[in-house]
Amino acid sequence: MSTHGADRPDTRAGRLGALDLVPKARDAQSAKDFKTDQEVRWCPGCGDYAILAAVQSFMPELGLARENIVFVSGIGCSSRFPYYMDTFGMHSIHGRAPAIATGLAASRPDLSVWVVTGDGDALSIGGNHLIHALRRNVNLKILLFNNRIYGLTKGQYSPTSELGKITKSTPMGSLDAPFNPVSLALGAEASFVARSIDSDRKHLTSVLRAAAEHRGTALVEIYQNCNIFNDNAFEALKDPETREDFTIRLEHGQPVRWGEQGQHAVVRAIDSSLKVVDSADVDPSEIVVHDAHAEDPSHAFDLSRLADQTLARTPIGVFRAVDRPVYDDLMRAQLEEAAQTQGAGNATDQLTGLLQGSDTWRVG
Amino acid sequence: MAKDVQQLDRVIIRFAGDSGDGMQLTGDRFTTETASFGNDLSTLPDFPAEIRAPAGTLPGVSAFQLHFADHDIMTPGDRPDVLVAMNPAALKANLRDLPRGADIIVNTDEFTKRNLAKVGYETNPLEDDSLHAYNVHSIGLTSMTVEALKGIAITKKEAERAKNMFALGLLSWLYNRPTEGTIKFLESKFARNAAIMKANITAFNAGWNFGETTEDFSVSYEVKPAALPAGNYRNMSGNLALAYGLVAASQQSGLPLFLGSYPITPASDVLHELSKHKRFGVRTFQAEDEIAAVGAALGAAYGGSLAVTSTSGPGLALKQETIGLGVSLELPLIVIDVQRAGPSTGMPTKTEQADLLQAMFGRNGEAPVPIVAPRSPADCFETALEAVRIATTYRVPVIILSDGYLANGSEPWRIPDVEDLPDLRVPFATEHNKTFEDGATAFWPYLRDPETLARPWAVPGTAGLEHRIGGIEKADGTGNISYDPANHDFMVRIRQAKVDGVAATIPPLEVDDPSGRARVLVLGWGSTYGPIGAACRIVRADGVDVAQAHLRHLNPFPSNLGEVLRGYDTVLVPEMNLGQLAMLVRAKFLVDAIGYNQVRGLPFSAEELASVIEEVAKR
Numbered sequence: 001m002s003t004h005g006a007d008r009p010d011t012r013a014g015r016l017g018a019l020d021l022v023p024k025a026r027d028a029q030s031a032k033d034f035k036t037d038q039e040v041r042w043c044p045g046c047g048d049y050a051i052l053a054a055v056q057s058f059m060p061e062l063g064l065a066r067e068n069i070v071f072v073s074g075i076g077c078s079s080r081f082p083y084y085m086d087t088f089g090m091h092s093i094h095g096r097a098p099a100i101a102t103g104l105a106a107s108r109p110d111l112s113v114w115v116v117t118g119d120g121d122a123l124s125i126g127g128n129h130l131i132h133a134l135r136r137n138v139n140l141k142i143l144l145f146n147n148r149i150y151g152l153t154k155g156q157y158s159p160t161s162e163l164g165k166i167t168k169s170t171p172m173g174s175l176d177a178p179f180n181p182v183s184l185a186l187g188a189e190a191s192f193v194a195r196s197i198d199s200d201r202k203h204l205t206s207v208l209r210a211a212a213e214h215r216g217t218a219l220v221e222i223y224q225n226c227n228i229f230n231d232n233a234f235e236a237l238k239d240p241e242t243r244e245d246f247t248i249r250l251e252h253g254q255p256v257r258w259g260e261q262g263q264h265a266v267v268r269a270i271d272s273s274l275k276v277v278d279s280a281d282v283d284p285s286e287i288v289v290h291d292a293h294a295e296d297p298s299h300a301f302d303l304s305r306l307a308d309q310t311l312a313r314t315p316i317g318v319f320r321a322v323d324r325p326v327y328d329d330l331m332r333a334q335l336e337e338a339a340q341t342q343g344a345g346n347a348t349d350q351l352t353g354l355l356q357g358s359d360t361w362r363v364g
Numbered sequence: 365m366a367k368d369v370q371q372l373d374r375v376i377i378r379f380a381g382d383s384g385d386g387m388q389l390t391g392d393r394f395t396t397e398t399a400s401f402g403n404d405l406s407t408l409p410d411f412p413a414e415i416r417a418p419a420g421t422l423p424g425v426s427a428f429q430l431h432f433a434d435h436d437i438m439t440p441g442d443r444p445d446v447l448v449a450m451n452p453a454a455l456k457a458n459l460r461d462l463p464r465g466a467d468i469i470v471n472t473d474e475f476t477k478r479n480l481a482k483v484g485y486e487t488n489p490l491e492d493d494s495l496h497a498y499n500v501h502s503i504g505l506t507s508m509t510v511e512a513l514k515g516i517a518i519t520k521k522e523a524e525r526a527k528n529m530f531a532l533g534l535l536s537w538l539y540n541r542p543t544e545g546t547i548k549f550l551e552s553k554f555a556r557n558a559a560i561m562k563a564n565i566t567a568f569n570a571g572w573n574f575g576e577t578t579e580d581f582s583v584s585y586e587v588k589p590a591a592l593p594a595g596n597y598r599n600m601s602g603n604l605a606l607a608y609g610l611v612a613a614s615q616q617s618g619l620p621l622f623l624g625s626y627p628i629t630p631a632s633d634v635l636h637e638l639s640k641h642k643r644f645g646v647r648t649f650q651a652e653d654e655i656a657a658v659g660a661a662l663g664a665a666y667g668g669s670l671a672v673t674s675t676s677g678p679g680l681a682l683k684q685e686t687i688g689l690g691v692s693l694e695l696p697l698i699v700i701d702v703q704r705a706g707p708s709t710g711m712p713t714k715t716e717q718a719d720l721l722q723a724m725f726g727r728n729g730e731a732p733v734p735i736v737a738p739r740s741p742a743d744c745f746e747t748a749l750e751a752v753r754i755a756t757t758y759r760v761p762v763i764i765l766s767d768g769y770l771a772n773g774s775e776p777w778r779i780p781d782v783e784d785l786p787d788l789r790v791p792f793a794t795e796h797n798k799t800f801e802d803g804a805t806a807f808w809p810y811l812r813d814p815e816t817l818a819r820p821w822a823v824p825g826t827a828g829l830e831h832r833i834g835g836i837e838k839a840d841g842t843g844n845i846s847y848d849p850a851n852h853d854f855m856v857r858i859r860q861a862k863v864d865g866v867a868a869t870i871p872p873l874e875v876d877d878p879s880g881r882a883r884v885l886v887l888g889w890g891s892t893y894g895p896i897g898a899a900c901r902i903v904r905a906d907g908v909d910v911a912q913a914h915l916r917h918l919n920p921f922p923s924n925l926g927e928v929l930r931g932y933d934t935v936l937v938p939e940m941n942l943g944q945l946a947m948l949v950r951a952k953f954l955v956d957a958i959g960y961n962q963v964r965g966l967p968f969s970a971e972e973l974a975s976v977i978e979e980v981a982k983r
Contacts, residue, residue: 065827067829083832089832099652103661103662108824128653331649339643350643359400
């Protein structure tokens with residue numbers, strides 16, 4: 001699977017730890033160190049507060065020098081995020097954060113670069129940049145806050161809104177079939193794809209940790225409640241009455257079972273698709289075991305298709321986490337190779353050689 | 365039997381053929397031979413956007429014009445003295461540009477009934493006397509090439525393909541060009557295919573020998589080397605010069621070069637060239653689209669790289685929102701627009717300079733950026749260095765307006781001594797810059813240098829300088845989000861003042877007025893420098909006084925521009941657009957500038973401009 005240069009040991013994906021090149025903090029950190037003096041201006045009750053708190057409390061775990069962390073965002077409610085993180089940060093333009101972050105990460109291996117985006121920002125206006133960042137496998141962590149609505153522009157349907165959704169711009173119902181962000185990311189050759197939910201701090205933190213430890217592009221879809229324009233969009237996954245039946249918690253190496261008593265499970269049907277069954281009706285050995293490291297993305301893709309529009313059978317957790325060559329590592333390796341094989345003499349001599357070229361003549 | 369050698373002071377040759385005939389390569393080789401001989405020269409490649417238009421048709425004609433002389437020249441020339449026409453289409457497409465008495469070398473093998481019909485010739489022009497005003501040399505280039513290559517193990521098609529080398533050999537003999545360079549070039553180009561290499565070299569030599577023996581050419585010509593200023597020279601095209609200028613600027617600034625680009629004609633060669641120079645630490649990123657290309661560059665600029673994006677007009681349109689972000693973030697960014705004929709897709713391989721107003725005003729809000737334009741292919745080198753100086757000193761995106769003529773055209777370039785290149789080092793912020801009354805300190809990302817009005821360049825990884833910036837309006841000093849009306853008014857004005865302030869560091873506009881009596885000033889910018897200069901020479905030779913001034917800085921203008929313009933009764937502004945610079949100078953200086961405008965996708969002809977200037981001067 002690997003491209004040329006697979007024998008070069010230094011910068012191969014999988015051999016270099018995700019954060020090995022990022023300087024470490026000199027002192028112990030706390031969540032407070034990551035809070036800025038700016039007043040947080042999301043609507044009261046917004047799911048973004050919970051995600052911000054989770055990220056701020058999780059960051060000290062990484063023990064990175066704060067000045068080597070950068071949050072880049074696009075436009076939308078979620079994209080205000082960098083203003084509230086006491087790291088370096090850029091609030092850029094609509095949809096372009098993955099492109100801007102790609103340039104930053106590709107030129108600065110000593111940085112931990114995070115992109116914060118929303119369903120409109122990442123999947124509509126910025127869809128192209130998202131899929132290309134994923135296929136290149138740039139060393140970026142992308143947090144996609146999915147609230148299935150446009151919040152900042154006050155309530156139009158988004159590319160993840162359900163078909164038929166009534167919004168300000170679709171009074172008779174949306175005609176657009178929605179994206180499944182996890183399926184999309186897998187189709188775009190993503191090396192790491194996960195999903196979590198704003199209300200489950202513990203789960204969200206575990207997914208963020210796994211993303212941070214992944215070298216390459218990590219996409220984390222976070223179901224996030226917009227209590228103003230799309231309240232309770234994910235209620236079925238939160239309500240104690242329904243959540244156990246609706247949520248599939250993916251664990252690598254564990255059978256895919258859910259429900260209060262683990263009464264639901266998936267098995268492979270004869271046509272090799274996933275089939276939902278009662279656990280009691282099948283031999284435990286038949287139940288599909290989750291393999292996040294499978295080279296072939298088909299398994300993760302099948303899981304991403306289990307949920308329906310009502311959110312029944314929604315998997316959360318890490319769908320896929322595989323080692324694949326990382327764009328910025330490959331780029332750096334080419335530069336090093338060129339410097340070793342083509343470079344000779346000091347910088348001035350080299351530049352002189354370049355400007356002289358081979359076909360010159362002398363006058364006077 | 366040695367033939368006579370006749371001395372000439374200048375020659376214009378045009379090679380024309382089908383897109384697949386290798387005319388650009390032939391022209392390139394002849395140029396390199398001419399350059400190494402020491403002539404002054406100027407070239408104009410002119411080719412269709414289609415990679416292979418239908419063979420033998422008018423749209424498929426690809427041409428390369430070269431003007432070389434024993435003195436300094438300014439343009440690729442208006443009217444070819446010699447046309448090499450590889451087929452009827454090439455003859456038909458170029459005939460109208462030839463002066464009476466010009467030499468035409470035609471490949472008779474292609475003048476078949478079918479090929480003649482394809483381009484609407486009812487009779488063969490080689491036989492019907494319609495070319496009586498010219499010196500026609502009818503030569504079976506294809507058949508003679510095939511004949512010469514007998515015995516080499518290649519197909520007939522491969523042998524036919526070497527006919528351009530036969531033509532090159534003939535022309536090389538005709539003008540006494542040195543041949544070692546071309547032989548060496550062919551050896552290296554076809555190093556992996558000995559038969560093809562042998563075929564091309566044999567064809568080239570056969571062409572030379574044909575010239576020496578045929579009675580069709582009774583004399584050969586010589587154009588003595590030009591007396592250029594002393595130094596080491598090489599031939600240089602505009603896109604190559606831009607790429608070298610950027611590598612040099614990277615070395616001189618100590619900033620690693622990052623290019624974000626998306627392939628687009630005629631700018632792609634900047635991407636191709638820079639991608640070869642990884643040993644200089646150059647990172648090239650071929651993005652998914654124009655927007656990502658400039659976005660990645662801006663991200664790299666934020667991280668402390670010398671960031672560049674290269675494109676043409678349609679790409680500039682797509683990048684404008686991100687350039688606006690660069691204006692707001694106040695980060696250095698180089699945006700190269702190699703202009704081509706528009707609007708929309710326009711004519712991708714044809715030149716124009718109609719993006720000036722797009723560069724000036726193409727963004728939302730008040731978003732001023734400095735603009736610089738090279739005047740000749742080799743001048744692209746220095747223009748790149750100047751753009752970098754402005755961008756890094758003032759922390760602002762700078763647009764370089766090159767064009768298709770400069771990008772692909774070439775001229776001799778006196779290679780600068782690296783020791784003489786400007787020092788472009790700029791400091792990054794390293795510590796707090798704000799002290800409060802109680803002695804506490806902080807880093808304020810929008811606290812400005814009082815002289816340049818630039819804000820600090822504080823790159824990630826610098827402890828204590830953590831800060832957030834964005835496209836939302838920022839409070840002066842702190843950079844925090846601000847919707848305060850007075851603050852916005854202040855910030856809009858200070859961003860403008862910063863760009864206006866660049867004028868203090870650019871040299872005054874020089875006027876070329878040899879007699880000192882001119883009442884007409886011809887003002888230009890960009891690639892029209894050569895044609896305007898050549899036209900002024902013609903006019904002056906006729907005894908008419910005229911002054912010439914040429915702008916490198918389009919925004920801001922040199923401080924003395926208003927004064928210069930007011931010093932003349934008439935200001936004439938020739939442009940390859942409908943009057944964009946004229947509009948700017950009229951608006952800014954209330955000067956009644958007259959435009960002379962052409963948008964034909966080709967540079968001005970010097971003769972035509974000369975007649976316009978004379979007419980204006982005699983009013």
